[in-house]
Amino acid sequence: GRPRDLAGRKVVVSAGGTREAIDPVRYIGNRSSGLQGYALARTAAARGAEVTLVAANVALPDPAGATVVRVESTAELREAVLTAAGAADVVVMAAAVADFRPATRSDSKIKKSDGGEPEPIRLATNPDILAELGERRTTPSQVIVGFAAETDDVLANGRAKLARKGCDLLVVNQVGPGLAFGTPDNAATVLVAGGEPVEVPRGPKEDVADAVWDLVAARLG
Ligand code: C5P
Secondary structure, rough: OOOOOOOOOEEEEEEEEEEOOOOOOOOOOOOOOOHHHHHHHHHHHOOOOEEEEEHHHHHHHOOOOOEEEEEEEEEHHHHHHHHHOOOOEEEEEEOOOOOOEEEOOOOOOOOOOOOOOOOOOOEEEEEOOOHHHHHOOOOOOOEEEEEEOOOOOOHHHHHHHHHHOOOEEEEEOOOOOOOOOOOOEEEEEEOOOOOOEEEEEEEEEEHHHHHHHHHHHHHHO
């Protein structure tokens, strides 16, 4: 069985991938399945935490023991995460958040123009929710965890991202065949602010989740 080392702790996990509307029927999205975030929510609940799961466009049943808030866009995810983060001991940003959104959303379905050139979609930059969380920790002891998918110079890029986003832990996923997006398995290096990195060998996403909670529990003391 799992330790009950998160008993009485309030935990927020974001999962899935945000969608940014182009018009009423179209969006810009990504391939995140939500499996890693859901594994984090499930294992945290099993370790005794009170879990709020902010789920963006995830086609999975609600995990046992978590309060689920469903969102679509980055703006909605940001609102839900920042609201829940106020009283949280831990925030884990496992969601794939769109870096950009269409600058304007058409109120009606965009039509194929008669043989003309299509209009370009102008993009605007989304707020970086993880960086905001790192900047305005609601208590000095609040633990903030980010995720990153890096393909090369994993340690150097990961270290820089950990510092830039001001988080305590950064889970760097290895992207490759049978790993990460949409698969039950993952392999990761967890970078630790002020500590040595922890390698999680290829295995079920629960293994990455439990490795994260081990490090979180140690930081919470
Ligand atoms: O910078 P990058 O997108 O690689 O960072 C990934 C991490 O930052 C993830 O934890 C993701 O949830 C978070 N993120 C965010 N807001 C954004 C973009 C990414 O919170 N706009």
